[in-house]
Amino acid sequence: MSGFPSYDHPSDRQLAVLSWLTKLSRDSGCADPVLVGCGAVELYTNASSSTGDHDIVTPDKEKLTHVLLDLGFQRSSNQRFVYHPGHSILFEFPATKLYSYVRTIKIEHDGIDCTVMSPEDVILDRLESFEASGGGTDLVYAYILFKSFWDYLDYERLRTCVKRRDIRESFRFIRSLREDAEKMHLSIMDQSAELSEECRRRRGA
Numbered sequence: 001m002s003g004f005p006s007y008d009h010p011s012d013r014q015l016a017v018l019s020w021l022t023k024l025s026r027d028s029g030c031a032d033p034v035l036v037g038c039g040a041v042e043l044y045t046n047a048s049s050s051t052g053d054h055d056i057v058t059p060d061k062e063k064l065t066h067v068l069l070d071l072g073f074q075r076s077s078n079q080r081f082v083y084h085p086g087h088s089i090l091f092e093f094p095a096t097k098l099y100s101y102v103r104t105i106k107i108e109h110d111g112i113d114c115t116v117m118s119p120e121d122v123i124l125d126r127l128e129s130f131e132a133s134g135g136g137t138d139l140v141y142a143y144i145l146f147k148s149f150w151d152y153l154d155y156e157r158l159r160t161c162v163k164r165r166d167i168r169e170s171f172r173f174i175r176s177l178r179e180d181a182e183k184m185h186l187s188i189m190d191q192s193a194e195l196s197e198e199c200r201r202r203r204g205a
């Protein structure tokens with residue numbers, strides 16, 4: 001673990017760890033890891049996620065896990081995570097490959113080009129999770145990403161994927177809230193209130 005980079009903010013943490021893991025993967029003959037899930041949310045929003053782990057997709061999960069174990073990492077009791085107690089690093093490997101329709105982007109850190117799930121796909125994942133569970137945090141993160149990356153999003157692709165994944169209602173909500181926030185100059189408090197109300201409505205509260 002010598003030479004592991006330091007970081008100050010949640011997004012720095014995700015990118016520093018991903019850069020380190022990418023180099024380790026390449027040196028070990030493994031495919032480049034892809035940051036997904038709450039890890040990607042944390043990177044894009046610079047806000048600490050509820051889990052604080054690094055969600056990684058790699059076809060070389062088992063090989064990379066053994067490389068990590070040789071470096072002092074440990075498996076969690078339920079075998080779900082691989083973590084290093086001395087550095088507070090926790091990896092979860094939710095899948096060995098991405099769905100064919102998922103896109104990724106490259107972000108460079110310390111000379112390493114790291115692979116991250118695209119902002120559009122992170123938004124879609126958060127909305128799909130909200131549709132399934134009604135979790136307010138998922139809706140909030142989807143809205144923050146939608147609003148923050150508005151000028152860079154592939155909007156036509158978003159609309160196509162929203163239809164395919166049947167998350168039209170929640171997508172219409174964040175789109176409408178963004179438009180209202182722009183036109184009516186809604187405060188952060190007002191936007192938060194709208195998000196909370198939508199969560200209550202969807203849960204039938």
